[in-house]
Amino acid sequence: MDFLLSDVHDDLASTVDALLTKADIPARARAWSHGDHRPVMEVIAALADTGVNGLLIDESCGGASAGAIEMTVAMEQIGRHALPGPIVETVAVLPVLFHTAGVTGERVSALAEGALATCAIPPTAPLAPLAEASYLVRDGVLSTATAGDRVATVDPTRILAELSPGEVLADAVAVDDAVDIGTLATAAQLLGMAGAMLTLAADYAQARNQFGRSIGSFQAVKHHLADVAIAVEMARPLVYAAALGIDGLVPEGTDVRRDVAAAKVAAGDAAYLASRRALQVLGAIGYTTEHDLSLYLTKTRALLTAWGTPADLRRRILESL
Template structure:
């Protein structure tokens, strides 16, 4: 299969990157940690104005009727800047879940306009990031939910909570498509985060000097960072291929759920390697909350098990062989 991003995809990636770069997301993430979510909410609303939040929402409900390919392009850039909040649930999972349940109108329109939404789909995703509105799917019933007791996680910008069911919106709702899009969106985030950590490490390696030389000139450091670059570049095509599968642009006998699982495993491995190697290069400064790398380290750890643990996804791949 040959897959090349078009100029439209490149423009989308550039637009999202430029918006988030100008917004100085790390500063806003630290405000989120301190309890002020307003600065991040402003950025999320700005993304909505560019159409990112409505990529998977039909035009009739305020979206752009785009596909999974466009979504992963945007989510990679969102991951590159470590934007806090339930972005996977708002941009990917809920639009597909509502489409599956044949729900249209105001609920989708609110997501397209930048409302933070969240959802839980046990057992794959039993807890949900705290957000403005919440939904729960249990035993095939999709219901409006209220947020229970919040739980801190390894990522200080990611607070999870159990959802309590309320009014039922639909029964007999299939969850596979919503779970798969959540898995794929998380994989795209991890690719972006891995790339950002590689950049942070490479920049530091060029600036930090030992024995009168930049540490980036040492062969051992070069090999460490080259391993990360290879892992990311090998994982990205798997994410794009899985997106094509979800969009229905692959042969009919393609096991799309297997491809989604493989993409998340590869992306998670690449991001985990990037985190480890970046921390090795930066040393103790990378642990400090003052350094941006710390935001990526904790978020990487949190997202590795979000929307499918590595073990469960590897098991899915194994069962498909």
């Protein structure tokens, strides 16, 4: 079996990476945290033009009819650039949730065209990031929703809200597939963020001189960064194995939900380690809001518990063994 990504996947990753690099996401993320969403929405529109927003949406609704692997490739790059907003909910969770519930038409096509939407699925995701369109699944009932009390997180670009149900769209809706794709998409984001923080720390270690040489030449710093590199490379196959499982490309009897949980745990651990080690290498400057590392530090902390807390996911793994 070939475990390498295809040229198509590499091209998708390169396209998303180039688009987000050119867009200068850190500056747009800071604008988002101050309430100016227009700069980020311009990027969302550009991603929609490339087909990223519609990867999991059927062609009949304006999507690409792609799979979890393609979504994971795109979300890793989105994480690498720390793009703010309810991206997981828009690109991953809602397309799967709508498909499961039999919702079609304008609500689905709007996602493919670049509209941002959010959702809450208690108890795994009891709160939702703010967006113009909101949806809620409670006791198997899918409905539109309105945002209530707002909850600030450590990430200034991520404001959550409690949702109240509105118009009922479907009932007896199974949510496991939507929850799993949300968990996987968040894992992919964390994987990308871990890689980005490793790069930031490595570049700084090469440029920062102390005692007449770069601090990257010191063995202690090398060990710090090597630990992160190992954690990232150990998490990546788990993330993509989970994507293969969701796409049905694994042997019969594979516990896909366990694999998804393992992917999020490993990616979260890698991102958390990367955030701590990068801050150690950069020192106090990495914690200042002026440095891009601060965007990754706060987002990592916020996403660790999104779409499945580490404790809940570890419990799922333990129960499956």
